[in-house]
Amino acid sequence: MNKLTHFLAIFGILILLASCQEQQRMGFIAPPRDYADQLAVDNDSLISFMKQWSYNHEAYSNAASDEHISFTIDSLKSGKTPIYDNVQEFTFKVKDGNDEYHDHTAYVLPLREGVGDSPTVADSVFITYRGMLLNRKIFDERTSPMWLETLGVVKGFSALMPYLKKAAVPTINADGTYSFSGFGSAAILMPSALGYYNDSRAVPAYSPLIFAVDLYTFNPTDHDGDSVPTSLEDLNGDGYFDEDTDSDGIPDFRDVDDDNDGILTRDEYDVNNDNVPDDSDGDGIPDYLDNN
Numbered sequence: 001m002n003k004l005t006h007f008l009a010i011f012g013i014l015i016l017l018a019s020c021q022e023q024q025r026m027g028f029i030a031p032p033r034d035y036a037d038q039l040a041v042d043n044d045s046l047i048s049f050m051k052q053w054s055y056n057h058e059a060y061s062n063a064a065s066d067e068h069i070s071f072t073i074d075s076l077k078s079g080k081t082p083i084y085d086n087v088q089e090f091t092f093k094v095k096d097g098n099d100e101y102h103d104h105t106a107y108v109l110p111l112r113e114g115v116g117d118s119p120t121v122a123d124s125v126f127i128t129y130r131g132m133l134l135n136r137k138i139f140d141e142r143t144s145p146m147w148l149e150t151l152g153v154v155k156g157f158s159a160l161m162p163y164l165k166k167a168a169v170p171t172i173n174a175d176g177t178y179s180f181s182g183f184g185s186a187a188i189l190m191p192s193a194l195g196y197y198n199d200s201r202a203v204p205a206y207s208p209l210i211f212a213v214d215l216y217t218f219n220p221t222d223h224d225g226d227s228v229p230t231s232l233e234d235l236n237g238d239g240y241f242d243e244d245t246d247s248d249g250i251p252d253f254r255d256v257d258d259d260n261d262g263i264l265t266r267d268e269y270d271v272n273n274d275n276v277p278d279d280s281d282g283d284g285i286p287d288y289l290d291n292n
Contacts, residue, residue: 032198033206035094035102042191042208043105049134049208050087050107050189054080060111066181068128068143071111071212073136083109087189092159093238094193101238106156106190111212114165114184119218120231121158121239122253124149126217129157132210139203145180145216151223151230151241156194157211159239160186164215180216187212223253226265228288245289261291 054074063069074080087107094102119125125148131140150158167183188211195209196202203209221230233253235243243252246260258265268287271278277286 030198032097035096035104035193038197038206039102039104039191039193042193042206045134046107046189046191046208047084050084051082052076053083055083055109055111055187057081057086057111060185063112066179066183068214069112069185070143071130071132071185071187073132083189086110088163090159092155092194094155095238095240102193104191104193106159106188106194108160108163109187109189110163111185111187112183112214114215115168115182116166116184116217118163118165119150119161119215120220120229121161122151122230122234122241123161123221124219125161125215127213127215129211129213132212133203134208134210145214149221151221154190154195154209155239156188156190156209157213159190159194160188160211160213161215161218163188164213166215166217170217183214183216185212185214224256224265226256226258226288227269228252228258228265246291259289259291 054076056069056072056074057080059069076082087109089105089107091103091105094104096102126145127148128142128145129140130138132138150161163186165184167180170178170180173179190209190211192206192208195207196205198205222228223230230241230253233243233251234241235245235252241251241253244250244255245252245258246255248255248260252258256264256266265288269277277288279286279290281290281292283290283292
C-alpha cells in the first residue's frame, strides 16, 4: 500500500467515525423494521406468553364492586387457566410511512364487567391503569384515577376503550371526593406496532405491551366544538383521525369548517336537529363536507 492509499484509507475511517458520532449526538434512529416481519415475531411472542402464564382472576372474581384490583401475572403451577384461554382477538390496521395498511392482531382479556356504557376510541376517559412488558416488568402505572385523552396515547390503549364499561353514577363523599361502584376492567396484550414500535424512549424498541385498565367514567369528545363528535370524524373507520376533507392541513376533528365553504360545520351539520347530517342537494355528501 503506497502512502497516498494509506492516507486515503485512514481519512475514510476518520470520516466514518465522525459521521457515527454525529448521528449519535443528533439522536439518530435506525429505519423501522418491516411491519409484516415484526408483526409475525410479536404475535408469536404474545401467544407464547399467554399460553405460559395466568393472572389473578380470583382477585377480580371476589372483589367488591368498588374495589380496585392490581392486575398481576400468575404462574400456571397452581393449575390456573392460561391467559390465552380467556382472550378475545381483534384486528387493528396499522398504517406505515407509505400509507399502506397492515393488519395486526391484539388480544383483549376481560377482567370485570362494568355496568354502564362504553367509550369510543376517541373519548376522554377517567381511569387507572398498569402497563407491563412481557417480562412482567411494570413500566407505567396510575393507581389514582386520572383523565386521559385517548387520541394522545398509543393506539392499542385507545383500541381497548370500546371493550370497557364505565361505573354507575358516582356518589359524593363527605369530603367532596367521589366513589365509583361497578366500574369495568380489562387488559389488552398488543404487538409493538400498537405500542411504541421502534421508539425506545419509554420501553425497549419493538416491545409487545400489556395494559390493564379500570374505567370509572368518560366524556364523549368534540375536539373542535363543531357539533360533530370526534368519534365520527374518522370517516373511513381506519382508526386514524387524519381525514382532511378540505385539504387545508388541519384534520377534520380539529377543523371548525371541514369543507372550507365559509360556513362553520356546526351551522350546517344538523340544522333540523333530527340526528342525521343534513344533505341539502341530495348528492349523498353531507353539507358539512360538501363545499358545493
